[in-house]
Amino acid sequence: MTINGWLQILAYFLALLLLTRPLGGFLYRVFEGEKTLLSPALGPLERGIYRVTGVDARREQGWLGYTAAMLLFNLLGFLFLYTLLRLQGGLPLNPQGLPGVSPHLAFNTAISFVTNTNWQSYGGESTLSYLSQMLGLTTQNFVSAATGIAVALAVVRGFVRRKSDSLGNFWVDLTRATLYVLLPLAILSALALVALGMPQNFAHYTEATTLEGAQQLIAQGPVASQVAIKQLGSNGGGFFNVNSAHPFENPNALSNFLESLYLILIAAALTNTFGRMVKDERQGWALFGAMAILLAAGIGISYWSESQGNPAVAALGVEGPNLEGKETRFGVAQSVIWSAATTAASNGSVNAMHDSYTPLGGLVQMLNIQLGEAIFGGVGAGLYGMIVYAILAVFIAGLMVGRTPEYLGKKIEARELKLTMLAVLCLPLVLLGFSAYASVSPEMLKGLANAGPHGFSEILYAFSSAAGNNGSAFAGLSANAPLWNTLLGITMLVGRFAMIVPLLAVAGSLAAKPAVAPSAGTFPTHGGLFVGLLIGVLLIVGGLTYFPALALGPIVEQLALHAGQNY
């Protein structure tokens, strides 16, 4: 650990803090339908889209209508992407002549991108045509992120509205999120990344003769346009196999700083948008505070652990941090910032190979994912993920003093709490259930690249990543096999929609309630006490659920590492 490393970490948080409020305000104005800088250019386009698609922007939907629209749009997106991947061999923009994708891989990949997970069972440069990467994956990178934002808006409206039977219009939220937020940010970011060295072309792979005279085939493609949105939309699916560790996806320290900011930016800004929507920005800062504290703790632990290095390698006479799977231009500090942020923010892009982190570094990554997209989380998903825990926190606080819990002026009663718990419990059910099955299935065990506790970590990481819609991996795992692809696909579906649907039901039932005026007995949810309670609830719920599994993976491995054991 160096002073310089800590300064890099500090600079990261400062930049995030500075950008949260301005972007949060912009998002608020966009979704309230107010005029923004972009309205003169995009307003006519937006109205044109509604005309062509038959959307009545003033007609709002109840929670069932909103949910139905969201599910139908996602189902069609899945079917389209699945078909495209299966047929890519006969379609244009395929200069390397890559064949159609197998049914189980197409199933897995289509679900993966529709659910904003971007788990990749394949290597991008060796499997997918330029057309599949663009028309298929890049499209879903936008609309799956926009879906997340839309759901978050609907959930917040449940608190804001009084005696109302509507949560907004899904088509309008989806369109505005794509048009005013994701597209402009992606275009600017993509150009900035090209300026820093990222390729953007449709050329054949380049054949070079190296200085020593060997042949080198260099993969090319429209990289920057996909990287910009995979970072901004908390998608994470890389153009190349090694994602943002690839020098084409992340050429230097500045591109790395920008990309690691993008991956958390919108999720952070949405906490402020939330505060503005409930007419009390402090409510947003309370969520932001809890998220930032947990992220900082994760980065700190990971930085310490990676800097300690690998004692087995130190015994061979090589001192220094654990650099296996890390790039020279980023070093340890930039690698651990990214690894903690991408697992917390449910992005899933990587700039270093998570499989090769020290056990405690890997533990931070897994726990960040398992806490359920609450530490910033996916775009939109992080906000509603944290609101789930906020509801649990006020419930527990209410139990302690014997009052009906309230959050943001709404009474939290039995129906809301049951639905919230349903959302909370679906994740561990598939995550731990399928992990247990994979641990004893001879067919699935064939996919492991590492033996011993690290092998179990590969399984646990894979299902955590799928359930948390994260998409990163302990990438040694060979998951491109029928059973792996199918079970992970199901896990991603449950992780996304078994969370969203109950929460929209909560929002629908909250919107119908009147607001209760705050009284002397109301537990304030904008102060340090609430932030502390929220963190406590997160760690207790997450810890109790996943500690036994983590004990068998990273914790045992840490002990084995220092006992000189290898596998």
Added chain:
Amino acid sequence: MREHLRPAISLLVLFSLLCGLAYPLAVTGLAQLIFPSQAAGSLASHDGRVIGSWLIGQNFSQPGYFHGRPSAAGAQGNDASASSGSNLGPTSKALQERIAATVAALKAENPGAAIPADLVYASGSGLDPQISPAAARFQVPRIAAARGLDAAKLDQLIDRQTEPRLLGLWGEPTVHVLVLNLALDALAQEP
């Protein structure tokens, strides 16, 4: 559900065209117009032929060149159409055997010197174009012997080619292996 069918289908088609075609094509057009060399992959030319990309690491195995980091991309390493890390965990026997073999080779090359970590750990991409300044300095005795050059001159060369941190803060100081080797060839040709 039927009322949702028209918006669902038409918005999916529209956003596919807008985000999946217009967006990447527009970015490609703009990028190739404003930043043509970056958009084409920052290709490196030398004596009129393409020798690689400035961003992508390549194999060096001759004793007279600086070597890059161990690479797990492709069978030969540094395969730029199959990027990959080793993905070996910290308690992996395979990792420890690989590192032990590398350490033995490095010790034979420069006995007594401290071995820089980045020369034994494989990079994440398998295409890391850079090494730490310490890793470059470690290789000086081998290159000096192979080329019959003065070691002090090589140390100066490394100092000149060391890229500092961005604004003194971000990233790590690095040496670009391909650039360094081109400079080394130029140095060797000087009278």
